Amino acid sequence: MKKLNFERVSDNGDATSNYKVSINETMTLRELKEMVLSDKKEWGYIRIGKDWRSPNYIEYRRGRVIEDNRGEYSGNEVITSMKASGGWSRMDYYVEVEQ
Numbered sequence: 493m494k495k496l497n498f499e500r501v502s503d504n505g506d507a508t509s510n511y512k513v514s515i516n517e518t519m520t521l522r523e524l525k526e527m528v529l530s531d532k533k534e535w536g537y538i539r540i541g542k543d544w545r546s547p548n549y550i551e552y553r554r555g556r557v558i559e560d561n562r563g564e565y566s567g568n569e570v571i572t573s574m575k576a577s578g579g580w581s582r583m584d585y586y587v588e589v590e591q
Contacts (some may be wrong), residue, residue: 494519494527498576508579515571516549521589522567524574528585536584543586547571565589 519527525538535553539546540562551559560575569589576585 494512494523496574500576503577504519504577506579508577508582510570512584513574513576515574519571520567521562521565521569521571523586524571524585524587525550525552525557525567528552529557529581531555533581534583536578538585538587540587540589541589544584546586 495516497514499514499518501510501512503509505538521538521540528534528538529552532555536551537544538550540548547561547589548563548565549561550557551561569591571587571589573588575588576583578584
């Protein structure tokens with residue numbers, strides 16, 4: 493079973509934190525999306541790129557995709573690194589994928 497492991501890197505002072513995220517086995521962008529959507533309490537973004545300025549993203553809220561703006565990314569790309577930022581019910585994921 494694929495699992496995300498969160499390691500808190502820093503606190504932002506507003507009840508949110510930054511995380512380094514590791515994956516116990518190879519995961520595609522599509523698999524991450526399905527995993528994130530399975531948590532019906534969370535909302536936020538999956539951004540394909542290093543930070544919030546990335547133009548390619550999936551906005552999600554409580555198990556549903558609100559906006560899918562992945563651009564040229566099909567979802568089959570393998571994730572090479574991931575970090576996250578959030579707290580309470582919001583979590584934003586920043587993923588880099590193989591090209």
